[in-house]
Amino acid sequence: MTDVEIHCNKERGQKFIKDVEQKRFHFSFVISYTETAEIPGITVAGADPNFIEYTPPADAEFIQHGFCKSIDIIPMTPDGKPTPALLTRASLQHADIPQVVINAGSKILPELPFFETGLPFGKNISKEPGLEKSSVMRAIDYGKKVGNVLALSTDCLVIGECIPGGTTTALSVMKGLGIDARVSSSMPNNPQSLKNQIVEKVLERSDSKEPYDVIANAGDPMIPFVAGMLSTASEITNVILAGGTQMAAVLALAKSVGYDKDRVAIGTTSYIIDDSSANFLEIIKQISDIPVLSINPRLEDSKFDGLHAYSKGFVKEGAGAGGSMIASVLKTGISSEKLLDLIDNEYSRVTTSQ
């Protein structure tokens, strides 16, 4: 028995866990960008508004190296709330899970080896469609190819993402597809009314319910790219969609692209499950009959205030943190208490070396 909890389809969740326990995992990190993130008040990502576009490469660099190269600091709020990539790094390191980085529309390129897709970043959906329809199709096709290649040599492909402002595009996509969604935020006072205003504007622009139209109007490059990856990868191996709201939007699109439900689970933190301002499990049930796995990072027991903040509603999830913790637990059997020690060590290392 591990500290991983199963929600929604419990039977499938148990089978999924059995299929991947102690097996080979590979973490793929999809970095992307939407100018929607530049709407004031929409995201806590990035220590400073000018740094928002550096957050995706900086997270990728931090996961790999424990420090960033694109910027001098690690993504952290001025009062010490660190990027969730810290949880991701501690988890992957412990379990020796290798990482691959894919640029699917990040404005800034990471300073480490990466796969380039050539996809453009997304536009600010409050002003104009997020993507051209041709980019949507290209992102799906490219995602299918990458998913196929990555799936061939692992027993479980974990897909994480970083796209600041991504909960807003995800919400717009889901509403556009007719899903009754309230989404989580990286801030404790979820800017619901701001998000809903944006969604309203987006949906006024187009009333097409055709999924690819909805993605073009309301989405970002990450959603179609990861939906493509999921589609082909799940035909070959097990896939953990590591994230909350954004992965729900991916799943909503994947219904149209196609995927194998028997080999997919969402992996996220308990903060997403427990967020009463959102309805995450209800959203997933509306979309698909797949299991949701969650783990409690127990950050309220951390030695550090910066990490306590997570349990008070900040950040909650991101950079594949929940899915990476779950992968680490399933591969090595580590308890969530022990994992917290490693996360604390990592936080201590980062804050004392600054």
Place this chain on the structure above:
Amino acid sequence: MTDVEIHCNKERGQKFIKDVEQKRFHFSFVISYTETAEIPGITVAGADPNFIEYTPPADAEFIQHGFCKSIDIIPMTPDGKPTPALLTRASLQHADIPQVVINAGSKILPELPFFETGLPFGKNISKEPGLEKSSVMRAIDYGKKVGNVLALSTDCLVIGECIPGGTTTALSVMKGLGIDARVSSSMPNNPQSLKNQIVEKVLERSDSKEPYDVIANAGDPMIPFVAGMLSTASEITNVILAGGTQMAAVLALAKSVGYDKDRVAIGTTSYIIDDSSANFLEIIKQISDIPVLSINPRLEDSKFDGLHAYSKGFVKEGAGAGGSMIASVLKTGISSEKLLDLIDNEYSRVTTSQ
């Protein structure tokens, strides 16, 4: 006019250069391993025999970071002859060419993001077949998939490799395929007789001329993997096979796998072209009508003895050095003199920071 020289099919070479000048390049670095490298006296790669298996990940790490993570030192002989990855790094850095790393059978995993193929490392061909036939087919298939994905978003895919002992497997493969080949070495006194003894043993074991049989008996995982990459990538974009002898063996196999001759060039250093102990251009002409591009790194003009050694017959090529220099020149128009300054700076940085 640049400092890139064209050999063999000059017309195709001119067209190739025209097609890629000032365009987008992506460098893919394939790391691999064959136990053939463990035959005493076969390779200079690695400062110490015990480090041979660390050379591929260390080169990948050095190209990306300018230092290694898998080992504390950079791959360099005790008297200061550095890995050719130093030339690769200086060239890619200057031209802002991103790198992707692919593990195709390295014994040691690199400490940076990479694509995993799950291919096994090669066996010592002086004792037993290098690969199982099923691994050959799997390597080609996987290479095809990776080549396809990588080719989609670049105007020129540069493929470099690191496999210690790789000139010996390459020689065996070419002889097995009936090509009249004498190959270069990373040492000034090319251990021809040792290599020829090995080749004799290998060819005694099997007289099949069927290309996939020859690769299985005499080859290593890099050759079929890169032949697969070349096959699909050349259908989509331009490809520089960055290397000497090993890339000749890749090309020899690619004749069977299939590829588009109009979009392929070999890119290498003038040390390979000028090596009178080998017959590189003759080998290529026997195999295919593609152009060979070369660049003179002018290391005899370097400020450092460790780099002079290259022009005295040591190292000569490796880690995609020649092809990366050519890519850097074709993308930015830099002269080989200026590139030498950057290489000298890099050598100085590395040797003073040790």
